[in-house]
Amino acid sequence: MKLEIINRLEGNEVLGKNIFTNDGRVLLRAGTVLNNSYINKMRELGIFYVYVEDERLEDVEVEDENVSRLKQTTMECMSRMMKNITAVSDKKIMSDYQKIVDELIDYIATSADINKSLYDIQTNNNKTYVHSIDVCVMATFIGHAMKMDSYSVKELGLAAVMHDIGKAQLPKSLLEKEGNLTKEELNEFKEHPYIGANILKKNVRIPGTVVRAVLQHHERMDGKGYPYGLEGKSISKYARIITISDVYDTIANSGDYKKTFSPNDAYELILAGSGTIFDEEIVKVFRKSFSVYPLGCCVKLSNDVEGYVVRQNENFPDRPVIRVIYDTETRNDIEPYEIDLVESINLVVKSVV
Known part of the structure; x- marks a missing residue:
């Protein structure tokens, strides 16, 4: 299977x-x-890439069926909850929802492959839910890699999936606006962490650590975030993890960023922001946990040859194995061959195609 840009x-x-x-x-x-x-x-739905079958890449598995099933169930619950935000304060409803999220988190933390757990197709209508679930998945992997206990990982995962719940009470016109926000609109948008925390406070069963993470997920290590301008370790650990996951998924999948799929730009942004925007120690864990280029993604190498990512190399997040299946100049099919970028040290990935 391969990931193909819609155009x-x-x-x-x-x-x-x-x-x-x-x-x-x-x-x-x-x-x-x-x-x-x-x-x-x-295209009308705002989809920028899809996965399509290709017999030359039929051995490339990009999906864990269990993860997909659990994500779908979580999305159903999120939809019901966001359409009826008062349900969050209902202990029974929220308890049932937490059990569904916990099932996803348990599987991610114990059995899932990160390379088969992200990059669900986002549309204009589902992107809020898909984004929240993928942030949950990323945060769970990071928390597990940081050796958090299972209870803390579940709290982290719940905070991650709920991090944007405050957007449910913002005007739809604001959330769907294309282009730059006005100063007034930006100030209104920046209220969503505070709104989200207040929504969650209404349910006494939701831990304060979860509420605090939702409130602080737009804070920065250098104190230039919002809503309170907190610095360093005064920001909760959960929030510091969610921030990285949130920014990565937003940039990788945002049509507003470069009108294309940009996991490499998102990855580099996280590394560049280490110690200023993001927690340096958590960035190190992120770097060890996630690969730059997803399976099935088409990339152009420094010799201008194009090929598809078919395997990841552990400890070398930016040097996967590439399978070349066509001539770059003529676009004609050729006998497929592979380039392992760990062995071919003179080559690097130049761009996502």
Whole structure:
């Protein structure tokens, strides 16, 4: 399977992963043949990349079916909760929701492969939910890598999946606005951590550590974040982890950033912000836990050859194994061959294609 930028689709490709609505229902099912009508509709929905089948890359597994099932169930619950925000204060409803989130977190922490757990397809309608769930997945991996106990990992995961709950009470026009926000709009947007924390406070069963993480997830290590301008270790550990996960997923999947899929830019931004925006020690864990280029992603190397990521090399997050399946100049198919960037030290990835 391969990850393909929407503008590279020509028609007749077979969709490799389901695309979901904002309430967890299947919008477009894996196995669907993508004609021009489907492709144009996906563009209208704000989709920038999809997974499609390719027999030359059939051994590349990009999805853990258990993770996908658990994410879908979590998305269904999130949709119900965001549409009826008063449900958060209901102990029974919130308890049932926490059990579903805990099941996802338990599986991520004990059995999941990070390389098969991220990069669900985001649309204009589902991106808030998909983003929150992927932030939860990333934060859980980081927390587990930091040797947190299982109770703390569950608290972290719950805070991560709820980190943007305050946006449910912001105007839809503000959240969907294209382009830069005015100063007044930006100030209104910056209220969402405070709003989210107040929503969660209404349920006495939600730990204060979770509420604090939601409140602080836009704080920065250098004190230039919001809403309170906290610095360093005065920001909760959960919030410091969520901040990294939030920024990475936002930049990697944001059409507003470069109108393309940009996991390498997101990765470099995290590393560049170490010690100023982000906690330096957590960035080190992030760097060891996540690869720069996802499986199935097409990249261009420094010799201008293009190929697809088929395997990751442990401890070398930016040097995967690339499979070349076509001639870069003519775009004609060739006999596939692989380049291991750990062994080919004279080559580097130049860009995502």
